[in-house]
Amino acid sequence: MKVAKFGGSSLASGEQIKKVFEIVTADPERKFVVVSAPGKRNSDDIKVTDLLIEAAKQQLRGDNGEPLIEDVVARYGNIAKELDISEEVITAIRENLQALLHADQSEPKRYLDALKASGEDNNAKLIAAYFQRCGVEAQYINPNKAGLIVSDEDGFTQVLPESYDRLYNLHDVPGIVVFPGFFGYTLDGDVLTFSRSGSDITGSILANGVKADLYENFTDVDAVYAVNPNVVPNPKGIRELTYREMRELSYAGFSVFHDEALIPAFRAGIPVHIQNTNNPAAQGTRIVSTRDNTNGPVIGIASDKGFCSIYVSKYLMNREVGFGRKLLHILEDYGVAYEHIPSGIDDVTLILRQDQMKGDSEKKIITRIMQELHADEVIVEHNLALIMVVGEGMRHNVGTTARASKALADAKVNIEMINQGSSEVSMMFGVKEHSEEMAIQALYHEFF
Numbered sequence: 001m002k003v004a005k006f007g008g009s010s011l012a013s014g015e016q017i018k019k020v021f022e023i024v025t026a027d028p029e030r031k032f033v034v035v036s037a038p039g040k041r042n043s044d045d046i047k048v049t050d051l052l053i054e055a056a057k058q059q060l061r062g063d064n065g066e067p068l069i070e071d072v073v074a075r076y077g078n079i080a081k082e083l084d085i086s087e088e089v090i091t092a093i094r095e096n097l098q099a100l101l102h103a104d105q106s107e108p109k110r111y112l113d114a115l116k117a118s119g120e121d122n123n124a125k126l127i128a129a130y131f132q133r134c135g136v137e138a139q140y141i142n143p144n145k146a147g148l149i150v151s152d153e154d155g156f157t158q159v160l161p162e163s164y165d166r167l168y169n170l171h172d173v174p175g176i177v178v179f180p181g182f183f184g185y186t187l188d189g190d191v192l193t194f195s196r197s198g199s200d201i202t203g204s205i206l207a208n209g210v211k212a213d214l215y216e217n218f219t220d221v222d223a224v225y226a227v228n229p230n231v232v233p234n235p236k237g238i239r240e241l242t243y244r245e246m247r248e249l250s251y252a253g254f255s256v257f258h259d260e261a262l263i264p265a266f267r268a269g270i271p272v273h274i275q276n277t278n279n280p281a282a283q284g285t286r287i288v289s290t291r292d293n294t295n296g297p298v299i300g301i302a303s304d305k306g307f308c309s310i311y312v313s314k315y316l317m318n319r320e321v322g323f324g325r326k327l328l329h330i331l332e333d334y335g336v337a338y339e340h341i342p343s344g345i346d347d348v349t350l351i352l353r354q355d356q357m358k359g360d361s362e363k364k365i366i367t368r369i370m371q372e373l374h375a376d377e378v379i380v381e382h383n384l385a386l387i388m389v390v391g392e393g394m395r396h397n398v399g400t401t402a403r404a405s406k407a408l409a410d411a412k413v414n415i416e417m418i419n420q421g422s423s424e425v426s427m428m429f430g431v432k433e434h435s436e437e438m439a440i441q442a443l444y445h446e447f448f
């Protein structure tokens with residue numbers, strides 16, 4: 001039995017949904033179908049999720065979100081027309097969106113999440129209606145009814161473990177299950193969304209819950225490529241990579257698969273197969289526990305912008321008991337999470353996502369580090385890109401770091417920081433954002 005998840009690009013129009021129907025019905029093993037909200041039809045288009053977020057924000061600040069909601073209804077209306085689905089489905093979608101738009105706003109985050117989640121929820125209803133119209137037994141299933149329970153205790157949405165056993169009961173549903181991605185329900189019955197692109201996470205949770213043999217993730221590319229195809233044209237496709245490699249690469253910028261979506265499938269030992277809705281005959285990319293390391297040290301190179309570093313130096317830092325704890329405590333006081341901490345004898349660098357530094361919090365953090373920790377020097381660097389060079393083969397190959405540094409030096413890219421941290425399958429380079437693309441291209445040409 002397989003779980004097949006289709007992303008927004010695979011569901012952006014009626015024509016796309018017809019392809020999805022063909023794919024699902026071509027294999028009787030595809031019983032569980034997870035869907036995103038309609039995505040972009042072309043590069044200038046707006047995703048339904050973004051329209052819903054903007055409508056909710058307008059309403060929350062006292063403006064009128066109605067016109068944007070009508071845009072959303074029109075998107076579904078066009079799809080319904082292409083698929084020849086009855087007007088009743090669109091009337092129900094309009095009523096649902098109107099009710100959500102005018103719902104209680106006393107908890108703005110809950111209000112926003114409910115509107116955001118409606119993108120996938122209404123799409124799942126519409127797609128189930130299309131399958132039925134085509135004479136295929138299919139049902140929309142609500143995540144609350146199915147028992148996908150989540151919490152946001154640590155500030156982000158996480159599935160509760162009891163969900164998995166409950167989801168197993170979906171085997172009792174006759175025919176194809178059409179399940180909306182991107183959200184679950186709290187024990188109190190409130191909607192909570194995962195982070196952006198989180199339908200991948202739902203697919204993985206469902207695969208674990210129903211004990212699927214395979215989690216198929218359908219998107220709009222023939223494979224996961226060794227680098228972002230928007231940075232290097234026609235890059236090499238990856239046939240197979242391990243969960244660890246994919247986790248590192250998706251964390252570091254491979255937006256093709258959500259970095260939180262691997263753990264549920266990994267824990268249940270379920271392989272993930274990334275495929276192209278527009279070209280299902282392509283081989284795609286399989287994510288598995290182990291693979292042959294015959295392709296050289298590096299499997300992929302990912303990068304992401306928007307980081308800053310705080311460099312702290314103090315003579316004899318290594319002897320000072322509690323220095324690290326006090327430093328991190330200061331960050332905690334400002335609600336700031338760190339990404340990496342490369343360190344030396346007398347110095348340490350904290351790498352953070354810089355959008356966390358709201359208002360004058362950066363200034364206050366620096367002042368406290370100087371005053372409370374008596375640091376000799378504190379230097380903040382903004383606008384850094386982190387480049388992650390990933391490959392299980394790096395453990396067995398000597399000189400990979402040297403090759404990478406030389407490639408960057410030859411391309412005249414200044415390395416701000418290197419971290420080969422505890423992960424044995426990746427190394428990270430910090431460079432200025434304006435050098436990011438050049439660095440990726442230089443590294444790609446060195447290793448592929």
Ligand SMILES: Nc1ncnc2c1ncn2[C@@H]1O[C@H](COP(=O)(O)OP(=O)(O)O)[C@@H](O)[C@H]1O
Pocket residue numbers: 006007008009010036039197218219220221223224225226227228229230253254255256257
């Ligand atoms: N290394 C990579 N390999 C393949 N695609 C990548 C990679 N890095 C970034 N992408 C981008 O990810 C896109 C697919 O992800 P996304 O737009 O979220 O798909 P979906 O709509 O199916 O959820 C591709 O079109 C591509 O532009």
Ligand SMILES: N[C@@H](CC(=O)OP(=O)(O)O)C(=O)O
Pocket residue numbers: 006007008009036037039047049050119181182195196197198199200
């Ligand atoms: N629709 C949501 C969730 C999602 O997974 O979308 P997509 O499959 O288009 O990345 C978003 O845009 O974030």
